[in-house]
Amino acid sequence: MTQQSQQSPTTGLPVIDLSLADGSPEDRARLHDALRAAATDVGFFQLVGHGISAAETTALTGAMRAFFDLPEADRLAVSNLNSPHFRGYTRTGDERTAGAQDWRDQLDIGAELPPHVPAPGEPPYWWLEGPNQWPDNLPELRSAALHWIDRLSGVGRRLLHELLAAIGARPDFYDYAFAGHPHLRLKLVRYPGTAPDGAGQGVGTHKDYGFITLLLQDTVGGLQVERPDGSFLNVPPMEGAFVVNLGELLEVATDGYLKATSHRVVSPPGARERFSVPFFFNPRLDAHIEPLEFPNAHHAPGATQDPGNPLFAEFGRNELKGYLRAHPEVTRKHHADLLPLA
Ligand SMILES: O=C(O)CCC(=O)C(=O)O
Numbered sequence: 001m002t003q004q005s006q007q008s009p010t011t012g013l014p015v016i017d018l019s020l021a022d023g024s025p026e027d028r029a030r031l032h033d034a035l036r037a038a039a040t041d042v043g044f045f046q047l048v049g050h051g052i053s054a055a056e057t058t059a060l061t062g063a064m065r066a067f068f069d070l071p072e073a074d075r076l077a078v079s080n081l082n083s084p085h086f087r088g089y090t091r092t093g094d095e096r097t098a099g100a101q102d103w104r105d106q107l108d109i110g111a112e113l114p115p116h117v118p119a120p121g122e123p124p125y126w127w128l129e130g131p132n133q134w135p136d137n138l139p140e141l142r143s144a145a146l147h148w149i150d151r152l153s154g155v156g157r158r159l160l161h162e163l164l165a166a167i168g169a170r171p172d173f174y175d176y177a178f179a180g181h182p183h184l185r186l187k188l189v190r191y192p193g194t195a196p197d198g199a200g201q202g203v204g205t206h207k208d209y210g211f212i213t214l215l216l217q218d219t220v221g222g223l224q225v226e227r228p229d230g231s232f233l234n235v236p237p238m239e240g241a242f243v244v245n246l247g248e249l250l251e252v253a254t255d256g257y258l259k260a261t262s263h264r265v266v267s268p269p270g271a272r273e274r275f276s277v278p279f280f281f282n283p284r285l286d287a288h289i290e291p292l293e294f295p296n297a298h299h300a301p302g303a304t305q306d307p308g309n310p311l312f313a314e315f316g317r318n319e320l321k322g323y324l325r326a327h328p329e330v331t332r333k334h335h336a337d338l339l340p341l342a
């Protein structure tokens with residue numbers, strides 16, 4: 001079987017081996033064919049050959065479990081309600097997607113920078129830049145999470161280069177957007193079973209805001225990708241692989257040639273827990289995403305026009321819109337004046 005037609009045995013989702021980027025010209029051509037097919041078809045794939053070791057993964061997932069095992073009071077001590085920068089812990093029920101309650105709790109982490117309170121005349125998205133909140137007595141959480149951000153940003157950069165090459169663009173076309181302080185984000189997420197109302201919304205249907213998401217999921221399952229006909233396809237766990245999906249900026253960048261893929265998580269049954277770690281490979285907040293130059297640019301269908309979810313070429317505007325919507329308690333407490341942007 002050729003790499004190009006390699007598929008995950010359980011779903012038919014493409015499996016992409018990033019290590020082919022270091023191989024022969026034929027290997028690279030196979031990689032690019034497979035990437036182009038995956039990105040223009042379902043927009044979701046499993047990534048192997050990424051170079052992240054099992055030991056690095058275990059360090060992260062171990063620290064994550066230790067965090068969720070803390071007494072609730074310790075988790076609430078790092079509540080994102082303390083943070084006008086949307087960093088910290090969101091308790092179950094406080095997050096909303098597509099206007100409905102998600103049933104998950106999570107720790108929002110990002111590149112660690114001093115708080116950036118926007119000066120008069122500066123765009124409000126600078127609020128998103130700021131320090132993380134870490135629990136006392138769990139130093140391994142900070143080191144594992146920051147290590148993960150560092151390592152996965154390397155994977156994201158390589159993958160973006162290969163993806164751009166795969167559609168005939170210059171691999172470094174968007175390097176300018178990541179120069180300086182890219183707005184890299186990480187979430188440690190727990191789905192604590194099904195909500196008492198039985199709705200089953202772990203996280204509602206949405207698109208991610210940046211270029212590329214690299215997701216680590218445990219063995220429980222529940223992630224689903226939406227197909228153009230409105231049906232949903234399961235994305236079952238695959239040991240050692242990251243689930244990759246494309247975000248809104250790639251749709252904007254390619255004028256809809258590549259589509260941001262809508263996805264959701266169905267709650268695990270009963271009281272079963274599921275853990276996941278999405279990493280968002282985002283550019284600088286003030287990066288302006290120029291239209292990508294590539295051979296098919298003239299045939300691109302245009303980015304999705306959804307009056308309920310406008311897509312902005314300036315990344316920070318997309319990201320701020322998303323956070324204001326998803327975290328209404330933080331918004332009410334710290335940013336009531338920004339509600340019109342949500
Ligand atoms: O938990 C998952 O599998 C997906 C999470 C997700 O889509 C998100 O947080 O953006």
Ligand SMILES: [Fe+2]
Nearest residue numbers: 206207208263
């Ligand atoms: Fe997502």
